[in-house]
Amino acid sequence: QKEVEQNSGPLSVPEGAIASLNCTYSDRGSQSFFWYRQYSGKSPELIMSIYSNGDKEDGRFTAQLNKASQYVSLLIRDSQPSDSATYLCAAPEAAGYNQGGKLIFGQGTELSVKP
Amino acid sequence: KAGVTQTPRYLIKTRGQQVTLSCSPISGHRSVSWYQQTPGQGLQFLFEYFSETQRNKGNFPGRFSGRQFSNSRSEMNVSTLELGDSALYLCASSLGGYPYEQYFGPGTRLTVT
Numbered sequence: 001q002k003e004v005e006q007n008s009g010p011l012s013v014p015e016g017a018i019a020s021l022n023c024t025y026s027d028r029g030s031q032s033f034f035w036y037r038q039y040s041g042k043s044p045e046l047i048m049s050i051y052s053n054g055d056k057e058d059g060r061f062t063a064q065l066n067k068a069s070q071y072v073s074l075l076i077r078d079s080q081p082s083d084s085a086t087y088l089c090a091a092p093e094a095a096g097y098n099q100g101g102k103l104i105f106g107q108g109t110e111l112s113v114k115p
Numbered sequence: 116k117a118g119v120t121q122t123p124r125y126l127i128k129t130r131g132q133q134v135t136l137s138c139s140p141i142s143g144h145r146s147v148s149w150y151q152q153t154p155g156q157g158l159q160f161l162f163e164y165f166s167e168t169q170r171n172k173g174n175f176p177g178r179f180s181g182r183q184f185s186n187s188r189s190e191m192n193v194s195t196l197e198l199g200d201s202a203l204y205l206c207a208s209s210l211g212g213y214p215y216e217q218y219f220g221p222g223t224r225l226t227v228t
Contacts, residue, residue, distance in 0.1 A: 042221070046218055101209070103217060
């Protein structure tokens with residue numbers, strides 16, 4: 001059974017700082033990874049996808065993937081109070097054909113950005 | 116492009132009743148996955164439908180069932196409701212192939228009393 005693990009937090013950072021969220025996964029065969037943001041009382045929103053080793057940047061967000069270490073992270077630069085939410089890391093349970101419809105989620109990291 | 120829609124948004128039912136939830140995916144998406152989210156268990160996978168066929172199934176009892184129609188819309192049914200079924204039920208839409216990006220609807224908040 002594949003596992004995806006995150007520190008539950010809460011993680012508190014001051015406004016303008018870099019927030020670093022981390023995730024580890026158990027299956028070396030994993031091919032794609034996703035970061036979702038979930039505001040309290042709302043549904044998860046896909047904010048980043050990453051498939052290759054290295055960094056992927058999108059605005060203030062950078063996803064980093066290290067397949068050798070089975071580690072994926074999300075950096076949020078210039079953190080804003082509006083970034084305060086729970087961040088969920090996810091990966092498909094299996095990479096094989098017809099196997100990707102089930103995402104395995106970490107427990108989520110609660111981020112609080114203080115003004 | 117319109118996003119994923121779910122109806123109803125809120126539902127209150129009594130133990131023993133049954134409930135049907137509906138999900139309309141993003142246009143062109145053929146896969147619909149259903150998840151249950153509770154504070155204690157996080158996001159748990161229920162099942163996935165692709166081209167009207169159940170393609171993946173989670174570890175939920177048979178009281179939880181689903182189906183998908185030819186227009187990719189999906190329904191989820193829970194029979195004989197229990198108090199523990201109170202949760203946020205989320206559906207997620209995707210194209211159905213690698214890399215399996217999923218986009219969530221707003222969810223249905225089910226309360227069982």
